[in-house]
Amino acid sequence: MADKVLMKGNEVIGEAAVLAGCRYYFGYPITPQSELPAYLARRLPEVEGVFLQAESEVAAINMVYGAASAGARVMTSSSSPGVSLKQEGLSYIAGAEMPCVVVNVVRGGPGLGNISPAQSDYWQATRGGGHGDYRTLVLAPNSVQEMADMTIAAFELADRFRNPVLLLVDGILGQMMEPVQLPAPTTYDINQKPWALGNPNPRKGGRNLCSTIFLDVEQLEEHNWHLYQKYQVVTDEFAKGAYKHLAVETHAVDDAEIVLVGYGIISRILKTVVEKARKRGIKAGLVRPKTLWPFPSQVLADLAAKTKQFLVVEMSCGQMVEDVKLAVDGKKPVFFFGRTGGTVPSDFEILNEVDKLVRPD
Amino acid sequence: MSAEVERIILAGFGGQGILFLGKVLAEAGMRNGKHVSWIPSYGPEMRGGTANCTVIISEHPIASPLVTVPDTVIAMNRPSVAKFNVRIKAGGMLMYNSSLIERQEFRDDIRLVEIPASEIADELGNARVANLVMAGAYAKFSKLIDYDEMVKALPQLIPASKKELAEINLAAFERGYQFVKEKKYMFGRYVYSVFKGI
Numbered sequence: 001m002a003d004k005v006l007m008k009g010n011e012v013i014g015e016a017a018v019l020a021g022c023r024y025y026f027g028y029p030i031t032p033q034s035e036l037p038a039y040l041a042r043r044l045p046e047v048e049g050v051f052l053q054a055e056s057e058v059a060a061i062n063m064v065y066g067a068a069s070a071g072a073r074v075m076t077s078s079s080s081p082g083v084s085l086k087q088e089g090l091s092y093i094a095g096a097e098m099p100c101v102v103v104n105v106v107r108g109g110p111g112l113g114n115i116s117p118a119q120s121d122y123w124q125a126t127r128g129g130g131h132g133d134y135r136t137l138v139l140a141p142n143s144v145q146e147m148a149d150m151t152i153a154a155f156e157l158a159d160r161f162r163n164p165v166l167l168l169v170d171g172i173l174g175q176m177m178e179p180v181q182l183p184a185p186t187t188y189d190i191n192q193k194p195w196a197l198g199n200p201n202p203r204k205g206g207r208n209l210c211s212t213i214f215l216d217v218e219q220l221e222e223h224n225w226h227l228y229q230k231y232q233v234v235t236d237e238f239a240k241g242a243y244k245h246l247a248v249e250t251h252a253v254d255d256a257e258i259v260l261v262g263y264g265i266i267s268r269i270l271k272t273v274v275e276k277a278r279k280r281g282i283k284a285g286l287v288r289p290k291t292l293w294p295f296p297s298q299v300l301a302d303l304a305a306k307t308k309q310f311l312v313v314e315m316s317c318g319q320m321v322e323d324v325k326l327a328v329d330g331k332k333p334v335f336f337f338g339r340t341g342g343t344v345p346s347d348f349e350i351l352n353e354v355d356k357l358v359r360p361d
Numbered sequence: 362m363s364a365e366v367e368r369i370i371l372a373g374f375g376g377q378g379i380l381f382l383g384k385v386l387a388e389a390g391m392r393n394g395k396h397v398s399w400i401p402s403y404g405p406e407m408r409g410g411t412a413n414c415t416v417i418i419s420e421h422p423i424a425s426p427l428v429t430v431p432d433t434v435i436a437m438n439r440p441s442v443a444k445f446n447v448r449i450k451a452g453g454m455l456m457y458n459s460s461l462i463e464r465q466e467f468r469d470d471i472r473l474v475e476i477p478a479s480e481i482a483d484e485l486g487n488a489r490v491a492n493l494v495m496a497g498a499y500a501k502f503s504k505l506i507d508y509d510e511m512v513k514a515l516p517q518l519i520p521a522s523k524k525e526l527a528e529i530n531l532a533a534f535e536r537g538y539q540f541v542k543e544k545k546y547m548f549g550r551y552v553y554s555v556f557k558g559i
Contacts, residue, residue, distance in 0.1 A: 006388050006397070032403055115403070176426060177384065177399035179391045271424035346429045 004179035009144045009169065010035035012180050013103055014043060016151035017075050021188025022101070023049035024074040026063035028056055030082045031115040032171040033105035037077065057082040061089030061102075068098035069210035071196030073155050073188050077103035079171075080121050081112060083129075090164055091130030095212035097227070099158035101151070102136075103167045105174035108342035116342025117171030119264060122319035125168050126293040133224050135231045137165045138292040139246065140263040144178035146290075152183060153246055159193075161234055168292060170315065172265045172344065238294040248296035249288040252278070256285025258358055259303055261324050262313045263289050265344070270313060272347045273354065282358050292320070297327035304331040311335045311357060313350055315343070364504045365420045368428045370445050371495075372413035373437025373458070378492035382435070383414035385496045385518060385534075389506040390418030392514050398426035411440055418505040433502075435495055436462065437478070456499060458491060474498070474541075481536050487526070490533035497537025508538060 007015070014036050017025070025040045037053065044051040054060035060076050067074040078086060083104045093100060104125065108118040125138045137157055139150045147169065154165040191199070201208045214220035238247055249267075252274055253259055260270045267288035277284035287303065289296050300310070309332055312321040321336045328334050337353045339345040369386065373379045380401050390397040401414045415428045434445045436457040446467055449455055454472040460479030467473060476498045478491040500506045515534055519527040 004391065006384070006391055006399070171403070172400060172427075175401055175403050177387060178423075178426075179397060265426075268423075269425040269427060275424065344427060346427070347425055348429060 004181050006177050007144060007180050008035055008175065008177050009147045010105065010174045011039040012144050012147045012182075013077070013151050013167065013169075014039035015182060016148040017073075017101070017155070018043055018047055018049070019183060019185045020073060020152045020155040021186045022073040022075050022155060023047065023190075024064075024067040024072050025050070025076065026052050026054050026060040026067070026074070027076050027078065028054055028060055028082060030079045032107055032117070032174050033077050033079045033103065035174070036103065036105070057085035058089065061086040061093070064100050064102075065089055065093050065096070065098060068093065068100045069096065069197050071190045071193040071198070073099075073101075073159075073190075075101040075103065077105065079105045079107045079115075080109045080118070083121065083124070087124075087130035089130075090136065091128070091132050091134060092212050093164050094128070094130070094134035094136060095132060095223075095227075096210050097162040097230075098164070098210065099155075099162050100164050101154045101158055101167065102164055103151075103169065105169045105171060107171050108340070114342045115171065117173075117265065117344060118315050118340065118342055119170055119266065120316040120319065120340060121168065122292065122314070122316060125166050126295070126323070134227060135163075135234070135293060137161065137163060137234065137294075138168050139165065140168045140290060140292050141173065142264050142267045142288065142290075144173070144176065144180045147173065148180050148182055150246070150290075152186070157243075161230060162195075163230070163234075168264070170264050171342075235294040238291065238296070239298060243291070247289075247291050248299050249286075249290055250299060251286040251288070252283075253285035253287065253303055253307070255283050256303075256306075257283045257308045258354060259285045259287055259300075259307045259310050260313060260350075260354070261287045261289070261300070261310055261320070263292060263320065266313050266315060269345065269347050269350065273350045276347060276351055277354050280355075282354060284354060289320070292323075295323045295327065297323070300324055300327035301329065301331075304328045307332060309333045309335065309357060311337060311354060313345065313353075314338045315345070316340055363432065367418045367433065367503060367505055368431045369416045369418075369433045369435060369499075370413060370428060370431040370448070371416065371435045371437075372411060372441030372445055373492075375412045377412070377437045378489060379412045379437060380414050382492040382496050383416045385493070385511075385515070386416050386418065386499060386503075386506065388514060388518055389496075389500065389503075389511045390416075392510050393505060393507040395419060395505050396421065396423050398423050400426055411438070411444070413441065413445075418503070420505070433499070435499060437491065437495070438462065442467070454502070456495065456502075458495065460491070474502075476537065476540060478537070481540065482533055485529055485532055485536065487529050490526075490529055493530045493533035494537035494540070497534040497539075498541045499537075500534070501538050501541035
């Protein structure tokens with residue numbers, strides 16, 4: 001095992017991508033994720049890979065589409081406004097079932113917003129984001145170590161389901177340094193995907209085709225139900241625990257009278273809140289969704305039978321809270337606390353909210 | 362200083378090497394087998410002149426890497442004291458670069474440690490290693506950093522492009538450490554104490 005190294009989150013995503021066999025990166029700089037393309041600009045040539053700064057985010061995502069259809073492991077990254085620009089391409093990639101990894105180091109929105117950390121792209125990430133009936137898998141790490149592990153998992157999931165996988169990270173995680181143990185490199189053969197362009201396909205008249213155009217309504221409906229069934233398989237596999245290590249983390253929930261729910265950097269703050277609340281005699285617990293789509297609904301549904309209430313905390317005006325409410329299904333009250341615009345809530349103010357809910361007098 | 366966790370905010374002008382100073386402390390903690398985290402300020406203020414970062418060194422896994430109330434503030438310039446002084450935990454420590462910050466009535470419930478970091482750095486021949494003087498001084502107080510380990514590791518932290526500065530950085534680190542050691546730091550909580558001169 002290699003020693004731990006102190007690395008920045010953004011750079012770790014880049015290194016983990018290389019270790020996962022990614023040799024193609026197309027992107028355009030934007031704070032707070034620019035260390036990622038900067039790292040790969042230096043690193044990819046060392047492994048005979050291609051780093052290309054595209055003329056725009058739109059160009060970059062379509063280069064990803066092309067590289068993915070050729071069977072390559074490929075990645076792009078951006079931050080919120082840049083990821084908005086990528087949505088058209090992402091819809092095409094999902095429609096054509098091309099595996100790729102897209103990183104969003106989220107900053108404050110809407111519009112140009114600011115460069116401070118935020119979680120206000122949850123809806124965009126988990127609801128598709130672009131046009132049409134499609135889904136993307138969404139992973140949400142909360143440490144630099146998980147940024148390494150989940151980047152590698154993202155490439156594996158993308159190939160396994162032939163689907164784009166998003167890594168949803170906030171500005172703090174992208175910028176912070178923590179010790180990380182980098183995993184061993186994977187060997188990846190660009191020719192291993194029989195469906196990729198350039199490989200023969202006797203069934204379809206000799207050639208593979210990568211396309212999203214289905215002018216015939218019946219064909220498109222059939223295609224869309226095929227995609228839907230694939231998303232059902234993804235959801236089922238996650239629900240059955242095939243990706244247990246990736247799906248969800250719970251902390252001190254067994255006797256919890258209030259369950260806090262948060263992902264990404266917020267989940268770290270919530271862990272501190274749980275410790276402080278317990279010192280005050282409040283039985284608080286924590287559920288941290290690690291995969292945001294498919295959402296770990298069952299864990300919350302099961303807890304709804306045991307706990308008294310839920311408090312969802314996000315760096316947004318309230319987005320994931322809707323998924324928590326769907327999961328809890330009205331069985332227990334679900335409250336929300338959020339800060340937005342690039343503000344990060346402190347453990348003190350969250351603890352204050354917990355206090356108010358548990359001891360309303 | 363708690364033996365289990367040290368939460369530090371470091372602040373100064375852009376160009377004073379604040380982020381690197383934070384990295385040195387985080388590396389020192391990591392190489393001593395502790396859990397560490399480092400978060401920079403990367404917002405617009407960084408472009409406007411002041412830079413700060415947050416470092417935690419801990420015996421236990423770090424839940425929140427964010428720090429509202431630090432145990433220690435290391436201030437390299439005057440605006441940093443103004444900004445972070447009020448946030449220091451009661452009984453905590455303000456370690457400041459007394460070459461650029463004049464003594465004043467800060468607070469009476471924190472330890473004050475004056476380090477003439479810029480003057481020491483000048484004596485060594487490069488004003489830009491004042492950050493490493495502070496790192497050395499902090500290492501003397503820290504219970505979670507191993508000085509000898511750090512002296513060994515420091516040359517590896519200097520980027521390849523600045524290898525010629527490895528020696529002077531190490532010298533600055535050692536001088537900062539020695540400065541605190543020789544001053545026979547004895548005061549406890551709530552005692553207004555002062556070092557003066559080199």
